Amino acid sequence: MIEAHEKSVCDEKTFKMIFDNHSEVIRNFIYYKCGDMQQAEDIAQDAFVKLWKNCKKVVFEKARSFVMKVAQNAFYNEVDHRKVVLKYNQRARPIQVDGQSPEFLIEEKEFMVKLQRSISELPAKQREVFLLSRKDKKTYREIAEIIGLTQKAVERRMHLALLELREKLGDII
Amino acid sequence: MEKFNNTEDFLAKWASGDLSESDKEAFRKREDYKLYAAILEGTDRLDVPAYNKEKNFEGVQEKKMREGKVVRLTRKWPYAVAASVALFMGYLFFFNQTVGHETGYGEKLAITLPDHSEVVLNARSKLEYQEKNWKEERTLVLEGEAYFKVNKGSRFAVDSENGRVTVLGTQFTVNSEGDIFEIRCYEGKVKVEKNGLQKIIAAGQAVRAVDGVLEDWKLVQQQPSWIQGETTFDNTPLKQVIRALEKQYGVTIKLNNVDPTQRYTGSFTHRNLETALRTVFESLEITFSIKNGNTIDLAQE
Numbered sequence: 001m002i003e004a005h006e007k008s009v010c011d012e013k014t015f016k017m018i019f020d021n022h023s024e025v026i027r028n029f030i031y032y033k034c035g036d037m038q039q040a041e042d043i044a045q046d047a048f049v050k051l052w053k054n055c056k057k058v059v060f061e062k063a064r065s066f067v068m069k070v071a072q073n074a075f076y077n078e079v080d081h082r083k084v085v086l087k088y089n090q091r092a093r094p095i096q097v098d099g100q101s102p103e104f105l106i107e108e109k110e111f112m113v114k115l116q117r118s119i120s121e122l123p124a125k126q127r128e129v130f131l132l133s134r135k136d137k138k139t140y141r142e143i144a145e146i147i148g149l150t151q152k153a154v155e156r157r158m159h160l161a162l163l164e165l166r167e168k169l170g171d172i173i
Numbered sequence: 174m175e176k177f178n179n180t181e182d183f184l185a186k187w188a189s190g191d192l193s194e195s196d197k198e199a200f201r202k203r204e205d206y207k208l209y210a211a212i213l214e215g216t217d218r219l220d221v222p223a224y225n226k227e228k229n230f231e232g233v234q235e236k237k238m239r240e241g242k243v244v245r246l247t248r249k250w251p252y253a254v255a256a257s258v259a260l261f262m263g264y265l266f267f268f269n270q271t272v273g274h275e276t277g278y279g280e281k282l283a284i285t286l287p288d289h290s291e292v293v294l295n296a297r298s299k300l301e302y303q304e305k306n307w308k309e310e311r312t313l314v315l316e317g318e319a320y321f322k323v324n325k326g327s328r329f330a331v332d333s334e335n336g337r338v339t340v341l342g343t344q345f346t347v348n349s350e351g352d353i354f355e356i357r358c359y360e361g362k363v364k365v366e367k368n369g370l371q372k373i374i375a376a377g378q379a380v381r382a383v384d385g386v387l388e389d390w391k392l393v394q395q396q397p398s399w400i401q402g403e404t405t406f407d408n409t410p411l412k413q414v415i416r417a418l419e420k421q422y423g424v425t426i427k428l429n430n431v432d433p434t435q436r437y438t439g440s441f442t443h444r445n446l447e448t449a450l451r452t453v454f455e456s457l458e459i460t461f462s463i464k465n466g467n468t469i470d471l472a473q474e
Contacts (some may be wrong), residue, residue, distance in 0.1 A: 019233065023245035024224045037222050045232045052237055115215045133188065136214045140189065165212050166205060 009063050010055035018063045019048055026071050027137050029060040029146060032128040033075055035120070047071040068146055111169070126161035128155055177203070186211060190440065203400040238283050238293065273301045276317075279443070281400075286311075290329070291322040295348075295399055317420075318348035320397050322421050323361075323389060336367030343376075353413050355381040356466030357392055383410060397441060405440040414441075414453060422446045424467045431459055431471045 007014045023044055031040035047070040051063060058066045119127060132138045132146065140158065144151040177183050177198055185454050187209075199400050200206060242336040274294060277284045282294040287307040294300055298317025300368060303310065311329040322344045323329045331338045333349030343361025348354070356365050357379040362368060365372045365380055365387065372387050374380050380389040390407050404417050412433035415426045421443055441449035450469065460474045 014232065019230055020226060021453070023226065023229060027224065027229070028221055031221070041229055041232070045229060045236060048233045049236045070383040088246050091234050111211065112215055112218065113213065116219065119216070119219070126347070127351075130216075131221075134213065140185065152182070155182035155185035158188060159180075162188065162209060162212065166208055169208060170213065 005017060005040075007060040008055070009051065009058050010061055014060065015052060015055065018051070018060075018067075022064045022067065025046065025138065026067060027145065028066075028130070028136055029128060030071055030075055031126050032131045043071050043074045046074060065145070065148075072148075083170050116168055122161055122164055122169070126157050126164060130161040130165075131156040133158060144162075149168070176382065179306045182341060184209070201217050225255040238281075238400065271301055272304050273299065275299045278470070279421055288324050289325055290324045293400055295319065295420070315347055315349055317350050317450055318399075320344070320346045320348065320400060336365065337363045339366070344396075352382075353416060355379065355409075357397065359392070379407070381409070384437070399443070403440050404441045407439050408436045408438050411437055411457070417441075418449060418453065422449070424469055426469045428472060 009015055009018065020062065027040050027044040031037055033044075034040060045066075047067045050070045051058060051067050054066070084155070089144050119130070122130065128147070129143055133144045134141070140151050140154045144154045147154065177200065182457075183196075183200075187197070194202065197316050204306065206452045209433040220352075225293070233318075256399050265418045274282055274284050274300050274383065276294045276296055279296050281296065284294065285301065286302070288293065288311070289305060289406075290311075290354075292300060293314075295318040298318060298319060300313055300315050300317070301356065302313040309327060311472050312325055315331050315333045321329075321331070321340075323340055329340050331353070333347065335349045335354035338345070338347050338356055340361060340363045343363060344359040345361075345363050346355075346357045346359075348356075354367060356363060356374065358376055360376050362373060363373050365374065367382055367387065368385070368388055372380055374389060377392050378389055378428075379392050380387050382388075390404070393407075404421065405419075406414055410429075410433065411431070415428070415433070418424065419426055421441075424446065437453060438458060439452060441452050450461050454471065459471050461472075464470060
């Protein structure tokens with residue numbers, strides 16, 4: 001095999017492709033940690049700038065984990081944490097009304113509010129696994145790669161996150 | 174539910190649909206099963222704030238440029254949504270090694286000169302220089318607007334039809350087009366010559382030619398704002414502001430009864446035409462209407 005065919009990160013098109021494929025999940029990952037979208041997008045952007053600067057040293061296959069590492073390190077240096085509160089999207093899926101009493105609708109609303117709060121109160125390590133899995137539809141193996149853990153450890157955190165949420169929401173239903 | 178209590182990943186496996194049928198069946202019989210199901214379903218209805226990929230990529234590109242990454246002369250530098258195109262004038266290159274770069278409407282282009290001095294060309298601008306003997310004779314010809322970050326070395330000169338700007342190791346912008354001639358100095362010193370008039374300006378100062386006179390003013394910013402997607406004016410004749418708008422957005426602006434010599438202080442964004450027009454003209458109490466998407470009619474009472 002001839003090595004010259006390998007993709008170079010220094011190539012603008014390749015760089016854009018890496019950005020298109022991975023920037024959103026990196027930004028979300030940081031957001032799930034800190035709850036500040038502006039900060040998350042800044043950190044993700046800076047990580048890609050760093051990738052560009054080091055494009056000669058980073059091989060294509062390692063580009064994603066490089067950016068992820070840089071973003072995580074940048075995050076640890078920041079101290080400003082906020083609460084992660086995801087918006088309740090009522091329009092996305094209209095509640096099925098047939099046969100459901102108004103009381104049920106109120107209960108549902110109440111449940112959603114508590115769910116939002118419970119997620120925001122999860123320990124960051126559980127929250128990032130839970131949301132990467134449920135919102136970004138990443139498999140446990142992919143999450144393990146992103147965070148730099150074993151798949152086993154990721155599954156443990158997911159299990160704990162669900163136990164924790166059930167605990168907090170327990171008195172509702 | 175032995176497994177539920179004795180494994181550390183039971184719920185993870187359940188959520189990802191990896192439980193065996195019998196485990197799933199057993200889990201369903203638990204009284205809190207409904208609650209677990211509601212947690213997953215409720216989470217599905219929560220939204221992660223929308224992601225604007227293009228805007229974020231633009232952010233990356235701007236930061237790349239700001240950090241002054243050295244760009245090879247032949248490399249295309251995609252900026253904003255439209256990729257800027259570096260034009261190599263092939264035939265000139267072969268005969269006398271003149272290198273040319275040009276930008277279209279709304280484009281910006283970062284160029285690294287042979288001595289690693291840097292230039293950022295603003296929209297609708299053109300830059301030419303001789304690659305041969307560059308170290309001895311650092312002279313560029315500019316039409317339009319550019320920001321220069323000059324490395325120390327021999328005399329560095331920018332020629333334009335309006336006059337000549339000479340420097341030694343400094344950062345400055347030159348805007349020369351039609352009868353517009355404006356120089357802003359961000360670091361070091363710059364000598365401006367025009368029709369026998371001469372003026373030396375230092376960091377934080379700027380000078381422009383208005384009706385044959387060189388007038389100067391003080392700069393507020395450390396760097397030209399257009400590099401970061403905004404153009405700023407300080408008591409600037411309106412016709413110059415209008416030309417900048419036209420070049421940034423590729424539109425034609427008709428003055429009609431509006432006085433082009435009135436002055437404007439403020440800035441406009443490069444991101445949205447209507448916002449840009451509103452910021453400039455509303456403060457001057459000029460009304461505007463957009464026709465066919467790219468012709469703008471002005472009127473003033």
